[in-house]
Amino acid sequence: MEKREDLNSILPFLPIILRSSSLFWPSKALESLKALALGPDVSRVDSGEVLFDAILDLRDAIGLSSERLASRAADGYALFFDELMSRVDSRVWFGEVIPSLAKLLVRLPSLLEAHYQNADEVFGEGKAGLRIMGPQEAGIVFLSQELIAALLACSLFCLFATSERSVRYLPLINFDQLFAALHPHGKQSQEQKIKCIVHYFERICHCMPTGFVSFERKSLPLKQSCHDISYPKAAFWRKSTVSLCPFEVFSSGLIEEQQCEALEVDFANEYLGGGALNRGCVQEEIRFMINPELIIGMLFMASMGYNEAIEIVGVERFSCYVGYGSSFCFAGDYLDKKLFDSIGRRKTRIVAIDALCSPRMMQYEVDCLVRETNKAFCGFLDSSIYQHCLKIFQDADENSNEVSIANRNIFPVCETTTTTEQVKDPDISENESASNLDLIGNTENKSCQVIDSQEDIGIATGNWGCGAFGGDPEIKSMIQWLAASQALRPFIHYYTFGEAALQRLEQVTQWILLHGWTVGDLWSMIVEYSFQRLSGEANVGFLTWLLPDHSTRDVQYMSE
Template sequence: MALVMLPCDMPWWPTLQRHLTQVAASTTTKQLIESMQKIHNMCNVGLDPDESEVPDTEVFVGLEKYLEEEMAVEEKEKFFSFTLPSVAHRAIDLKRIRPPNGLLFSLQQQSEKMELDREFVASLIANCFFSTFPKRTAKTHPTLQDFNFTNFFRHLDLKHQKCKLLSLLDYFNHLEKCSPTQKIVLTRQVMSGSQWLTLDDWLHCKLPLCPLLIKRQGSIFNIGSDHIVICSSSARIGGDILSNGCSMECIQMITCPEMLAILLCVEALEDNEVMSISGVLQVSKIIDPKGNPTFEKLSHPLLLTVCCMDAENYSSLPLLQYQQDSFLRELNKALLGFRQKPDQQNALPRRLSPIGESFSSTPEKDTVAPTIRSAPKHLQVRRKFIVLGSSGECLPITRNQSSYSSCQSTSSPELEFYSADSSFEDESEERKNRRYSCQLDKEERRIVFADRLKEAMDRAEEASSESADTDFRLMGRDGSCGFVLEGSSLKDDDSHDSRKKRLYQSPSSKYSFTTDYSSELEIVYEQLGKWLDEDDTLPPGAETLEMREKAVVQFAGNLLKRTLSESFVGIPLGEEELPEKSVKVAARSLSLELARHKNKLAAQLVSVVLNQKDGVMPVATYNWGCSSRCGEPQLKLFVQWLASSVALLPHLVYFTAANPSLNMVDTVCRVLLDRQWSVGELVSAILKYNESMFVTPPPPGVAPSLFEQIIGMDEKAPQTNLLCTEL
């Protein structure tokens, strides 16, 4: 496991304690600046050999000027007599109150939860204020933020920066008066490959849209503690908060200073990750940070739950947000942040060090831009997979490969494509050998192939020995060549044992199925329906009927475990748990469920409903990733509305921040509710709009907006063809 190096673990800790004691005893600005400069010179050591080792003597010039020229006399007196000693003593207490096992990093692709004492978090922030942590840079720590106020004090000439400083100082003042006992919980949520939803899954979702509450006035900072608050963060959470940042992310974190602990121990988020932190104390508000910022204390500080989600940055090329992979990435990111369920431990191996790893899975935009308008229509999707930088895992966009993918493919020589006039009999011996060697290149594949071949030969031998009247009915199963042996009639001279043998011969063929969920479940439902509709004319105690009922229960259990979501694994459905008379009732209920849940998304939703606890909190959000990241506000609103509907939230509160492009949102909501569109129908309509924007972008001001296009659509949502190309 990877431990965070704390200042109290450094060899200069005793010297640092003496300097902090001098800070606590400071009564003038000059004494304070001298002690802080000594701390900075001693602790601000980086790993980059190219950096200059000459001490920077102008780090605290901004703080000195602010204390001497701009801070009121009463505030200055309180600062030196009360606030400063409090912060210094909390920094000194770090070694005493740190966890026995130290502080662990939250690593990429590791779904984990950390509980931290509030006093320990306050001590970490106090050390951050005095810049006692080793220096980090994007070169030496590409997935981590620097956790020092080194650059913060350089920008104290800005109004919003002064408000940020006042918010931090007010936090320490409040802790001296009243410190909540509730622990702070940091949770890294990861959507594994098996949980990843493709566009096919979203398109087939029949869930209704959840209630949407629009707030045109007010701020998300006024929402209170009964909602989960969304923070539109950067991948490296915090952004420029410890510099001169004034984004919503920076303001949210500085008004809840305990969120700063994320910068110390949390690696950058990837496309399938979000970070939530609960129990953080909001002590203040900063109003209009980009205009005329004002600082306001809260008379009653709140304990909030905040979810940090990073929207993709489209500032270099806004057109990329209309791609299918970009749209899918935002849908799954929002769904992961909104969903409230027990954490699932990821099976990926734990990495030992967070240093030197790539945190961005987004490809370079420059390689895409020249080809967007000129590429053929069926090739105008950037990639078929969303590739994670740390693990290399490929998250698919669609479940099935596109029929166009072979046209321009240059990916792998092992993939062979044949046209309609090709003949397998004319294959060269070299091509045959290469094709079969690719199919059997691993020992596991060879073993599976041998087992299946042996099983097929045994079935063929048994079939040939059966009566000539036996009917072989081929079952269409999307590429499977398996069949079910069913006797059209039983001879009168057949013994009871032979009937039993025919009932159970070839179970691997009769009860096996592929992973094509939508088509396979229809076949399973049809087969179960036939069993249930048969006339039970046999005596109640007949052994054949008993065996058939056992087969139904066994089949149902295997079906839930193998065809539906992995969340069902471990749920027993053995006959001992079902009363003898309720076997058919259970099977019929199962068949009805299978008829409704015809894809992986619905199966996952069932598991969520089964595992969700009472009291699911609603979510408060705003124009996520729409300002500096150039996201389209209308598209982002729909993304979050769809995600909240799939996450089964009671409602979603959306703050528009008076954005003019969202003036029609009330009309759009009313139209969609009148049409009773499902999640899948709205996704289909958005994909239609995105395709028109990405393939043939209209001149600005000519094409209708997303809201206008959806209002003008027919009541039935359009069907969308998913287009993908090779990686």
């Protein structure tokens, strides 16, 4: 294979080498992997303690001996495989799973070469191949489930270089911290997380999945353009005439188990995966345990800026679970019955969006409201909808000599350049340019939804940015509604997880829909409420403030 830019970007972080346009394991590492593949009678790897010694030998063979692993990692591997795992399961693990994973790793160079060749043939050179996707580098990577399995095996054996990852804003990807956090007390939730990972490896060694997974870095450009959907300002939301989409509240159930086809929200950390490979065990970390293929995005996806999101399509679920946080528990095998799309991906769509952490009263300031709404909008937006709408109105203009698409204010385009500093402190002046206005309203909105191939895919979400992140669940629910509606999603399914503050959510959302509110109407009410919270005039939640007496309060249209 020829040298290529995307391979060169990821190669320093992989355990293999490029020589004479081909990929190889270092010879000593290949010998060790072949020995492991022959089973414990040859390799002598029959316990967690010996497995970790083999890991150290492999790391030495690929030149990683100078990079230290977590101090308690050796104890964690030994504790799990030699004490917490049953003898029966241990015999299967070391007699069958470890040899199978070693055979898979022997094939890693050929899997990567085939990956790059296929990605170029299908998507064009450099368009979808494995590469480091840094901040503000929008794009997509398509990986086979088999290649993902091989790369995750590298994580288990701690074969990824780590010394330069922080410089590239990349999270850690080896499993040493995951196992180190298990020792010395055998923390229950940590043990259960590892059980999910171990179960995944057992499954793929028994029957290798044959589908594909895509990882897409999405971005709302900070610099305004006539051709891209750019980062909106406050006036965009205030003046939007888009109708709010249907909103259905679920007081029980889980996002990942909803029945409708929807984009499922990952309450993410800015570093994809959050504490999944450490001590974390809340919404994002749990999702990464039951869908372990998500983890591989941590290999090449740099941390998200506030104008970015990461959408992942096609991951398979392998585990059932119960509980949350400290009560999380692996509950056995899960057979994923999701259908596949035309390019071999399961129709499981997950979007990672990171909320402000511990915003306290700052979350009611307009610049923070803009940041959170834009973050959700970036994640929820399907750019193909914009392209369809653009084509519709271009055709209409040609036929009727109507105003141009830019002047119709479908998206915030063709504005003056916006710098990073401006986005950090958005301009909220009443004199904001009217060219940064709303998306689509009334019948024009419906036309775009009808012709879009993704029109039936809504949003499945919940208390994003709340809980450990400290966000206001009432405001966050409304922000996500704004973003989903503006992105032309046909519905939101909102899972409250028993949040007491959201007991009136269904009543209020249905009242708003009954009165035909637009995105701009709801945004203006959120801003008014937030101003009163900051000034001390309001001391109740948004839902109570909006409908204080359960009556038919008139819609309040804010004057400009």
